[in-house]
Structure formats: C-alpha cells, structure tokens
Amino acid sequence: MKLKPLFTVVLILVASALGVRWLRRPPPLPAEDARVGQMLVAPSAAEHLRKIEITDQGRTVRLERTGEGSWTVASYEGLPADFGKLSQFVSVLTGAKVRRLVTSRPDRIERLGFGSSRIELTGEKESVRIDLGKTADAGGRFVRYGDEKKGYLVDYSGWLDAESKNWADKTLLALKPEEIRGLSLSFAEGPGIEVTREAKDKPWVATGLPEGKVLDASKVDALVRDFGTLQWTDTYDPAGPEAKEAKAHARTLVLRTFAGATYTLVLSQRPEVKAEKPVAGAAGKPAVTPASSRPAGPAFVAIQVSDVKNPLNARMARRAFATNSWTFDRLPAKRDEFWRAPPAPAK
Numbered sequence: 001m002k003l004k005p006l007f008t009v010v011l012i013l014v015a016s017a018l019g020v021r022w023l024r025r026p027p028p029l030p031a032e033d034a035r036v037g038q039m040l041v042a043p044s045a046a047e048h049l050r051k052i053e054i055t056d057q058g059r060t061v062r063l064e065r066t067g068e069g070s071w072t073v074a075s076y077e078g079l080p081a082d083f084g085k086l087s088q089f090v091s092v093l094t095g096a097k098v099r100r101l102v103t104s105r106p107d108r109i110e111r112l113g114f115g116s117s118r119i120e121l122t123g124e125k126e127s128v129r130i131d132l133g134k135t136a137d138a139g140g141r142f143v144r145y146g147d148e149k150k151g152y153l154v155d156y157s158g159w160l161d162a163e164s165k166n167w168a169d170k171t172l173l174a175l176k177p178e179e180i181r182g183l184s185l186s187f188a189e190g191p192g193i194e195v196t197r198e199a200k201d202k203p204w205v206a207t208g209l210p211e212g213k214v215l216d217a218s219k220v221d222a223l224v225r226d227f228g229t230l231q232w233t234d235t236y237d238p239a240g241p242e243a244k245e246a247k248a249h250a251r252t253l254v255l256r257t258f259a260g261a262t263y264t265l266v267l268s269q270r271p272e273v274k275a276e277k278p279v280a281g282a283a284g285k286p287a288v289t290p291a292s293s294r295p296a297g298p299a300f301v302a303i304q305v306s307d308v309k310n311p312l313n314a315r316m317a318r319r320a321f322a323t324n325s326w327t328f329d330r331l332p333a334k335r336d337e338f339w340r341a342p343p344a345p346a347k
Contacts, residue, residue: 033150033152035098035145035152036098036100037098039094039096039098040094040098040130040156041093041121045127046094046121048123049090049121050064050123050124051063051120051122052086052090052119052120052121052122053118053120054160054161054162055116055117055119055120056117056160057117059162059163060075060162061075061162061164061167062075062164063086073167076165077318079235079315081169082169083169085167089158092156092158093119093158096156097155098143099140099153099154100153101151102152104150109150109151112133112144113134114151117131117132117133117160118131119132128146129146130143140155140156142154143156172321172323173227173229173230173263174228174229175228175263177221177224180258181196181258182195182197183220183223183253183256184252184253185223185251185253185331187251187335188249192335193206193208193335200258203217209339210339212341213341214340214341216337216339219332219338223253226327227253227255227265227327228255230301230303230327231323232301233323235320235322236298236300237320238317238318240320242298242320245270245297246270246300249268249269249270250268251266251267251331252267253331263303264305266300266301267299267301267327267328267331268299268300268302269297269298269325269328270296270297272294272295273294275293296325298322299322299325300320300322302316304316
C-alpha cells in the first residue's frame with residue numbers, strides 16, 4: 001500500500017475527530033459578573049449620605065441628615081435618630097458580600113420574592129437602591145439593584161426595621177448626679193420641698209425642717225438618679241385625650257445644675273380607678289352603681305429647659321412624651337417622706 005494515500009486518510013480521520021469534538025464541546029463559561037465578590041453596598045456609596053429609606057411590608061422609615069453626624073427620623077415627627085442604631089445598620093450593609101449571580105431570566109427573578117422590601121441610600125455624589133427578596137434556604141438573601149434584570153445572593157441576614165418610632169433616640173435627659181446643684185418638688189397637697197448643696201461633695205440642705213427631724217439625703221439622691229436620666233417609651237398627640245387627662249394630675253420637679261441650667265419637669269399620669277361595690281339606695285330607689293374600674297393612664301413627662309435654644313423645648317411642643325410608669329410611682333407622695341429621725345447619739 002502506498003504511503004501517500006494512507007497519510008491522506010489519516011489526516012481526514014483526525015480532522016473528522018477534531019470536528020466532532022468541537023461540535024460536542026461544552027458551552028463556554030459565562031464571564032464572572034462584576035458585582036460578585038463585592039460588598040452589598042460599596043463604602044463609597046455609604047459616605048456622605050444625606051437620606052436613608054427603609055421599606056418593608058408597606059411601612060417606610062425615612063432618615064435624613066441634618067448636620068455632621070446628626071440625623072433625624074423624618075417619618076416620625078423629625079425626632080433625633082438613634083445614631084448608634086443607624087451606624088450599625090450601615091455597617092452591616094457595607095460588610096455583606098455578593099456571593100453569586102443567581103439569574104438574569106425574568107421568569108426566575110419573579111420567584112425570588114422581590115417587591116415588598118427595599119433600601120434606598122441617597123448620598124451627595126452616589127445613590128443606590130436595593131430590593132430584597134426571599135431568604136435563601138442555605139442562608140443569605142436574594143437582592144437586585146435598582147431596575148437591573150439580575151438577581152443576586154448576598155450574605156446578608158439583617159432584619160429590616162420599618163417601624164419609624166424604633167429609629168428615634170429615646171433619650172430625654174442625660175444629666176450626671178454630680179451635675180445637680182439643687183432641686184424642688186411639688187406635692188398634690190401642701191407646700192413643696194427645695195434642697196440644695198454648695199458643691200457635689202457637700203451635703204444636701206433643706207429649709208423648713210420639722211423640729212426633731214433631719215433630711216433623708218437618700219431620698220434626694222434617688223430623685224437625682226431617677227430623673228436626671230430619662231427616656232421616653234412612646235409619644236402621643238399633645239391635644240389627645242391621654243395627655244389631657246393626665247394634666248389634671250401633674251406634679252413639678254425642677255432640677256438645677258452647677259452650670260446654671262434649669263430643667264423643669266412636669267410629670268403627670270391619670271390615676272387608676274377601682275370599681276367599688278354597688279351601694280344600696282334608699283327605700284323605693286335603685287342601688288347606686290359607681291363608675292367602672294379603669295387602669296392608670298400613660299405616665300407623661302414634659303421638660304422645659306432654661307436655655308431657650310435647647311432643641312428639647314421645640315421637641316416638647318410637637319409631641320407628648322410618655323415614660324415608664326414606674327418613674328411616676330417613684331415620686332415621693334408627701335413632704336414627710338424626706339424627713340427621718342436623727343441618728344441616736346453615740347454612747
């Protein structure tokens with residue numbers, strides 16, 4: 001057999017084999033998506049933020065920056081925002097990574113559960129909108145960016161708090177006990193009491209001490225401790241029935257600092273009403289039925305600061321602030337509670 005025809009046949013067979021292999025080759029791997037491996041929110045997008053909106057299940061929180069490091073909850077009476085909570089939220093966003101591109105097919109994107117949860121960050125130079133879908137079975141959450149037709153999986157497991165009240169700073173007062181120079185307290189009946197001291201390490205002094213009694217300094221220290229630091233638990237319409245009913249049972253506590261500031265606290269609460277047994281009426285008349293029982297209302301605190309520029313004054317005009325009911329309960333009910341017998345003389 002001649003070599004030349006044989007060589008030609010071999011070349012034809014090799015070429016055929018290569019052709020078949022080429023036709024059966026697997027499709028080329030798609031190029032890696034640019035977002036994979038990146039942060040859910042780039043640090044550059046988190047810098048110089050001006051507004052944050054969080055939407056979930058039909059509710060939206062709007063947070064707005066009003067100054068350097070100062071934020072308000074625009075969706076809740078413009079009250080100061082809890083900066084610690086806000087910082088933690090942004091930190092979680094910039095710490096989460098995009099694991100992989102899940103799909104760019106519209107029919108599959110619909111199954112990822114987008115439509116009810118969204119985060120929008122608006123910055124001075126850069127803004128971003130992220131739609132959050134379902135939580136993946138193996139962990140992480142599906143997201144998409146703006147109007148992009150792509151669904152990604154990210155290692156984000158944060159909870160979206162869409163309750164505006166929860167983003168507000170609950171602090172009303174944050175005075176240290178050593179800052180307080182004196183205080184005065186009113187009572188439902190009889191004169192009030194006023195105490196003062198010359199320095200933080202000096203004893204409290206009260207005027208009008210009954211004969212044979214001394215001031216119980218522990219009562220004063222308790223007032224300073226309990227009411228120098230106050231937080232609100234809820235807010236109400238100042239013209240609403242809850243706040244109006246409480247005003248009829250108000251008491252006033254005034255705190256004065258060594259720096260010359262005065263904080264006037266008006267504390268009020270509608271008292272509990274307990275039902276009594278019906279009282280039998282006179283002959284031929286029906287029994288008298290007293291009013292039904294009713295629990296105590298919310299405990300309110302209204303604060304007026306001597307510095308007219310203090311933002312707390314304007315805040316108090318917008319809302320009625322409720323505080324823990326036990327705060328009101330800790331107020332001494334009578335002037336006599338501040339007195340005690342002097343210690344027995346040493347033998």
